[in-house]
Amino acid sequence: MPSTLEISILSYTHARLLPDFVFSTLEANRIDANVILPLLRKSSDSERSNLPISSNQLWLCCISYDSSTTGTVDMVLSCTENELGKYPIFIVPTRPRSLWTRNSLEVRLRKLAEALFKSVPRERVYSVFAPDIIVSLFSQQWSELAGVGIINEPYYAARLLSCTAVVPQPSTLPPFGTCRLADTADTKTVAKLCRRFSEESEPFVLGREGASKEARLLISKEQVWVHCVSGKITCIAAFTRNTADTATITKVYTHRSWRRQGCAKRLVREVTEHLLGTGRSEIVLYVAHSNGSAAKVYESVGFVEPDGAVAIGHSVEWTEVGFDRDFVELGHW
Known part of the structure; x- marks a missing residue:
């Protein structure tokens, strides 16, 4: 007889309570899970050490059960925040894309949307960031449940790239400026570039x-x-979602006066080499489809679409969709 499939949503407001098999599944998919796993690990460690951490955290785990399994993690949704504010809703699938049908996704995403609707007020869900097909289906589900419209133009549409080894620098590239860790004396300039x-x-937009x-x-x-060039900061690169195995470059910005001079390329290269040198297996980032110049910078350093993206299920195309700002409260990420 065919097995009967049962789909459950497990809800957690404390990271340390998530089952070990959920953590191990996310670890096995850590490139795709970079938007969820670092904060999940940090929260779990802080809770176990009785360190202060935001109480406004929620993880929803979609689990499939049949007669022959103890449970398979299909996807994980996070509704979390850090010191700077509330994150978008992140959804990470943990099974190869080739295994999904539209119907199987719709069933699971409907259950996730219903669980989220029961757990948080609708103003909390200002946007959702996930692989293209998932964000499209989930945003429709959420819009219907919450009665809030979808903003037509995505906030962000990007490719997921990763780097496991830096491409050797051409000998013809002349030295230009220096790269270093920012210190407190740089606060004012770093803040100005963060704002821009x-x-x-x-x-x-930050004030x-x-x-x-x-x-x-x-x-x-x-x-x-x-x-820096002659003591002046030309470019910044930040990495804010990090685990022992993976680091995520989340912000690269060059002052307008210094663009097209290779500042970002040099800095991204130095930062990537530094992060790989700390024992991490890969560095990941997202690059907007509309930002061809940034893509060239990252690719010249060694960032590529994750190996075997289609075969092993990496979700390369990611989108952030927003909801009617008359009904939600924007966060920050």
Whole structure:
């Protein structure tokens, strides 16, 4: 007789309570799971050590059961925040894309949307970031449940890239400036560049106070590097979602006066070499489809679409969809 499939949504507000098999599944998919796993690990470690951490955290795990299994993790949804504010809803599939049909996705995403709707107010869900097909289906499900419209133009549409080894630098590339870890003396300039980065990332624009807070936090956590020429900071690169195995470059911005001079390429190369040198297996990032110049920079350093993306199920194309801002409260990521 064929096995009967049962789909359950497990809900957790404390990271340490997630089953080990959920953690191990995310670890096995850590390139795709970079939007969820680092904060999940940090929260779990902090809870176990009784360190202060935000209480406004939620993880929803979609699990399939049949008569022959103890449970398979299909996808994980997070509704979390950090010191700077609330994150979008992140959804990470943990099974190869080739195994999904539209119907099987719709069934699971409907259950996730219903569980989320029961757990948080609709104003909390200002956007969702996930692989293309998942974000398309889930946003429709959420819109129907919450009665809130979808913004037609995506906030962000990007490719997921990873780097396991830096491409050798051409001998013809002349030295230009220096790269180093930012320190407290750089706070004002780093804040200015963080603010300008946000101004190109509508609708998540930071004011001076918000940009200063972000700069202080990045510097205190040693998560931002700078490229300098004659003592002037030309470019910043931040990496803010990190585990022992994987680091994620989340912000690269060059001052307008220094663009097209190779500053970002040099800085990304130095940062990537540094992060790989700390024992990490890969560095990941997202690059917007509309940002061809950034894609060239990353590819010249060694970033590519994850090996065997189609065969082993990596979700290369990711999109962030927003909801009607008259009904939601924007966060920051």
